[in-house]
């Protein structure tokens with residue numbers, strides 16, 4: 001019964017997660033960017049924009065320049081999340097790649113820094129008055145969701161070990177449509193329930209900033225408004241415009 005419920009839950013969650021992200025990315029990609037609104041100073045070449053984006057995505061460069069405290073907690077949170085996800089790849093890939101084996105001890109302790117980062121970001125929302133003022137309930141709930149995932153995960157790693165061989169068999173079984181029983185530990189059921197919830201809300205929440213940052217026009221545009229002419233649909237055709245004084249008026 002439990003296996004069936006979680007198997008169906010994960011099929012639905014994965015479909016919503018992958019389909020939802022694809023839909024959001026499609027929407028972003030086809031949204032027109034008629035004006036150059038890049039935040040300056042900005043690179044003047046495409047290669048420069050790639051470099052800027054790389055620094056932004058990996059090192060949160062603009063956050064570093066604006067607020068060191070938030071930067072520390074945001075980096076703790078996101079870098080730990082990457083390590084955790086790499087460590088978790090062992091549940092989905094067989095045989096386990098060398099990189100994933102290498103990441104195991106780091107990923108284990110990243111669970112602790114992940115929770116610390118989330119607590120720091122939560123404290124900021126609760127105790128910094130101007131941040132509290134602009135915080136919606138979903139901002140808190142998102143952080144609580146991550147704390148729930150992290151704490152239930154840590155409880156399995158450090159307090160009540162679970163049958164991780166069984167967990168792997170269950171997920172490989174899901175992928176090959178050859179269902180295997182899910183171990184029934186309460187911490188695991190909570191962990192997996194919260195992760196499924198996370199996947200279900202990801203495309204419809206602020207969490208979609210992860211793929212969204214690549215589509216931010218203030219970051220992904222080249223600073224070339226003078227060099228590159230950007231016609232917009234509501235502009236008169238150049239042939240219709242008189243360049244004699246007064247400038248830019250129709251004949």
Ligand code: HEM
Pocket residue numbers: 081084087088091107108109110111112114146149150151152153154155156157158161162164167171191195
């Ligand atoms: C379907 C996806 C997932 C599965 C099957 C899964 C399963 C597990 C299992 C079995 C453990 C215990 C590991 C052990 O005892 O060695 C664990 C730990 C943990 N999980 Fe997950 N988890 C999933 C997704 C996630 C996600 C998305 C996050 C973070 C947002 C997360 C965060 C953690 C943390 C922080 C730990 C403790 C540190 C560690 O042992 O890695 N898990 N997870």
